Amino acid sequence: MKKVNKRWTTLYLMLTITALVLAACGGNNNGGENAGGSEPANGRGQAASGKTQELLFWTPFSGADGEFMKKMVDKYNSSQDAYKVNFVIQPSGEYYKQLDVALSSSKDRPDFMIMHVDQIPTYVNKGALLPMEELAAAAGLNQADYVEAPVQYATIDGKWYSIPLDVHPLVMYYNKDLFEKAGIAAPPTNRSEFEAAVEKLTDKSAGVYGYVLPTLWPQQFIFPTLVWQNGGDLWNGTDVAYNSPEAVEMISWMRGLVEKGISPGNVQQDGENTLFLQGKNAIQFNGPWMKGQFDQAGINYGIAPMPQIGKAKQAVFAGSHNFVVPKDATDEATLAGIGDFLKYVSANSMDWAASGQALAAKPMLQSAEFKALPNAIIADSFEYVQFSPNVLNWSTISEPIWGELSSALLGKKEPQKAMDDAAAKSRQAMNK
Structure with missing residues (x-):
């Protein structure tokens, strides 16, 4: 196990205190990211066996939707032993502030994270995101596997910067x-x-x-x-x-x-x-x-x-939740693990659909299991959805x-x- 340095301990304590304060104060009662408290998590660390590659995954799902994502991550972790995704929920009201701090530190940043689609142009302009073509190709993922609207939005200057999870x-x-x-x-x-x-x-x-x-x-x-x-x-x-x-x-x-x-x-x-x-x-x-x-x-x-x-x-x-990767991510084992998880999600995201969301991966949208859900009708509007400018x-x-x-x-x-x-x-x- 790696020795935890003082800087990480301090950051962890600050984030934990922030989460507790926001959970006590509450927020918009919309049943989604802004509702309820967040789940504390440790973050990155080497597995005790030394054989499992660990991945730090940040999300803003501090409402009821967080449990649905956690269930999907837990199932992935149980499905194989090459990788372990450490699922961290950051308070949604502070999410991008915390992300900016983390991205400035190579030691403390997540390996991959959820980003709202309308934030992607700003973070691309900051030089903060990694184009996804190579990672996706290595994992066997293609743009054609996903709903067109978020893919188009996140393709900037000819480069594809995110893999969509849903369209809402x-x-x-x-x-x-x-x-x-x-x-x-x-x-x-x-x-x-x-x-x-x-x-x-x-x-x-x-x-x-x-x-x-x-x-x-x-x-x-x-x-x-x-x-x-x-x-x-x-x-x-x-x-x-x-x-x-x-x-x-x-x-x-x-x-x-x-x-x-x-x-x-x-x-x-x-x-x-x-x-x-x-x-x-x-x-x-x-x-x-x-x-x-x-x-x-x-x-x-x-x-x-x-x-x-x-x-x-x-x-x-x-809106649309998307998976993105920090530009500084260069470790081949880490990138391979992210690709493996995203490949899994593309075919195993019914737990996320159960939260009410309409999935962005076409294999899931076209599945009989998804079509049987009452919220499947949401996908009927995908052909005319529009995002923020x-x-x-x-x-x-x-x-x-x-x-x-x-x-x-x-x-x-x-x-x-x-x-x-x-x-x-x-x-x-x-x-x-």
């Missing part, structure tokens, strides 16, 4: 009991069907709403979806574009649901989810990670693709959207004024 688009959850009571046979697929359904579903005397409009999270998924569906965009190639007429129209449409009494007017963080759990909200737009929470609550719910609310086209905002530091640039959007949805600002203010703040962040 915005989806529609609906209360089957409320739908049956209202005489609605199927979930809506377009604006007219949606508007007719939520009117029928709303029963103010019973405190039941057809659709409860969130003013905060998960508008990060909802707003881009509606903008794209309406023919607008968030970025026009050189500048922010979310104050366009197409974007403003969709904000007015959302606010109109409040004005018509379809939704309450001042929904606090996670309020729409609380009402859904109580059977008081008939429709909720959210991510695949909600499945576990709804299953546990025993709700009679259905899952359907996001309806086309905008006038121009079908589109939906999505492929722009460096997009999360910082776009941050002003959410406060201004909330003001508009609460009726505190006119939609055009709110988006003009958001655009101005974004341009300041870009020094324009």
Whole structure:
């Protein structure tokens, strides 16, 4: 066993304390990465036998989804004895800060890690990621084995930088009991069907709403979806574009649901989810990670693709978890082990699908086992998913959207004024 140096011990203690504090404080109750506590782990170390190559694997799965990933890693470790993956969960709110610190130290960095697809351009620009072609080829993995959208996004200047685990688009959850009571046979697929359904579903005397409009999270998924569906965009190639007429129209449409009494007017963080759990909200737009929470609550719910609310086209905002490798990784045994694990995941990731996610590996998507899951329908939207604009530091640039959007949805600002203010703040962040 290698002797643990003081630097690693100090870093480990700092990370453990951070995890405990964040677990005590909690976070967004979205049932995914931001919910619940994290699992402590040791990290890298040589096996006692000296025969097993150990790999340090970092993830941000500090919510219920972490257990599903852990189960998959445990099964891999049990399936062979050449490699052992040491699974570490970092608090999701601090994940990229911790990753930046670790990547600056060759001794303390992970051997491979999960990265959200929209972070990849920034980390490629930092020179922090290893192109995956050689590792993938050695493991017998090809780009054609995976859903096209995340592969395209992570291919920068002709180099492929990540292997996708899943694609998680915005989806529609609906209360089957409320739908049956209202005489609605199927979930809506377009604006007219949606508007007719939520009117029928709303029963103010019973405190039941057809659709409860969130003013905060998960508008990060909802707003881009509606903008794209309406023919607008968030970025026009050189500048922010979310104050366009197409974007403003969709904000007015959302606010109109409040004005018509379809939704309450001042929904606090996670309020729409609380009402859904109580059977008081008939429709909720959210991510695949909600499945576990709804299953546990025993709700009679259905899952359907996001309806086309905008006038121009079908589109939906999505995220994607991807496997990436630090650029400084050069040890051949380590790279071979990473490739072996990723090959295993490409054909053995049903435990991850059980968390509610739709898998990115085509062999799994096409399997009868996956198609039998209720969340398999999520994959129907893969052909028109869109990710955040492929722009460096997009999360910082776009941050002003959410406060201004909330003001508009609460009726505190006119939609055009709110988006003009958001655009101005974004341009300041870009020094324009």
